[in-house]
Amino acid sequence: MRRRRGMGSVFSLSAIDLFASGMGAFIIITIILMPDYQKEVRMEGHLAYLDALARESETLLDETEMGVERLQMALDAARTRQLELEAEERILGSEINTLNAQLTARRQQPTPAVLDEELEDTANAHAVTFRFLGLKTEQTRYVLLVDMNKFLGEHSELVLRSVGRALDALQPGFEVGIIGFQQLDDGPRFHHWPTEGALAPVTAANRARALRWLGDRSGAFAGGSPMLAAFEAAYRTPAGAVILFSDGLPNPAFNRGLPARPLAQAITVANPGNVEVHAVTIGDYFKYQGTVAFMETLARANSGGFLALAQ
Known part of the structure; x- marks a missing residue:
């Protein structure tokens, strides 16, 4: 019985010594690995901080881009409004000039009528390079913009004669193109001579070709007048002057819902700035x-002249 107790005491001390050795080894390993653990913990904290900064930066960048886009939109709107106000100023100026001219005419004594030929003889030949029924300009490149809506169909001969007189007034060395326009069921339709966006030299042969081309379309007058789209097409040519032949009855439905005065303003705003617009009113305009x-108004706001022709 005593031997068994002695053996139990030895085993118990050995176990304690083993456990103590293991604990000591664990403590030593823990002390050795503690700095690496702390570095890893700090690294995870840094990474989390960097992630947070990255998210904040992305948020600020998105907000900045949105702010820049809003500023750009506001700037574009301001520029458009400036152009509209400038066009409105030109329109108001033209109306004031018209009223002043009417007032002056009433105050003055009537004078005998003077023919265009007499005026042309007394005018400075170097200041005016083109004269058509009183329309005067120094430009040398022209687009004849011909309205082909259905109401002008009964005046197609007058349209043809008027365009022919304009072509006859062009001098050799000038350039000319014709754009016929109308609004059909499938949308705006344009007829180009010689080709879309191009002008042809003024020669006797080209005058005849252009007039014959327009005469071949005398039976095609139909639909309405997409006036704004027609001027946008004319502005895309190299012409320095546009001569519009129309009855002056553009339907708002075919011109982005714009009635007459806002339509004149929109055409003026679309003008690149140096294109003259001359207007010839044809038909039963009265x-x-x-x-x-x-x-x-359209002509005066775009540095052009105006005249009216009836049957």
Whole structure:
């Protein structure tokens, strides 16, 4: 019985010694690995901080881009409004000039009529290079913009004669193109001579070709007048002057919902800035209120002249 107790004491001390050795080894290993653990913990904290900074930076960048886009939109809107105000100023100026001219005419005594030929003889030949029924300009490149809506169909011969007189007034060395325009069921349709966006030298042969080309389309007058789209097409040519032949009755439905005065303003805003617009009103313009005012306002606001022709 005593031997068994002695053996139990030895085993118990050996176990304690083993456990103590293991604990000591664990403590030593822990002390050795503690700095690496702390570095890893700090590294995870740094990474989390960097992630947070990255998210904040992305948020700020998104907000900045949105702010820049909003500023750009505001700037574009301001520029558009500036162009609209400039066009409105030019329109108001043209109306004031018209009223002043009417007032002056009433105050003055009537004078005998002077023919265009007499005026041309007394005018400075170097200041005016083109004269058509009183329309005068120094430009040498022209687009004849011909309205082909259905209401002008009964005046197609007058349109053809008027365009022919304009072509005859062009001098050799000038350039000319014709754009016929109309609004059909499938949308705006344009007829180009010689080709889209191009002008042809003024020669006797080209005058005949252009007039024959337009005469072949005398039976194609139909639909409405997409006036704004027609001027945008004319502005894309190299012409320095546009001569519009129309009855002055553009339907707002075919012109982005714009009535006459806002339409004249939109055409003026779309003008690149140096293209003259001359307006020739054709047909029964005296039957409709505002047609003459629209054509005259459009011409004066774009440094052009205005005249009206009836059958």
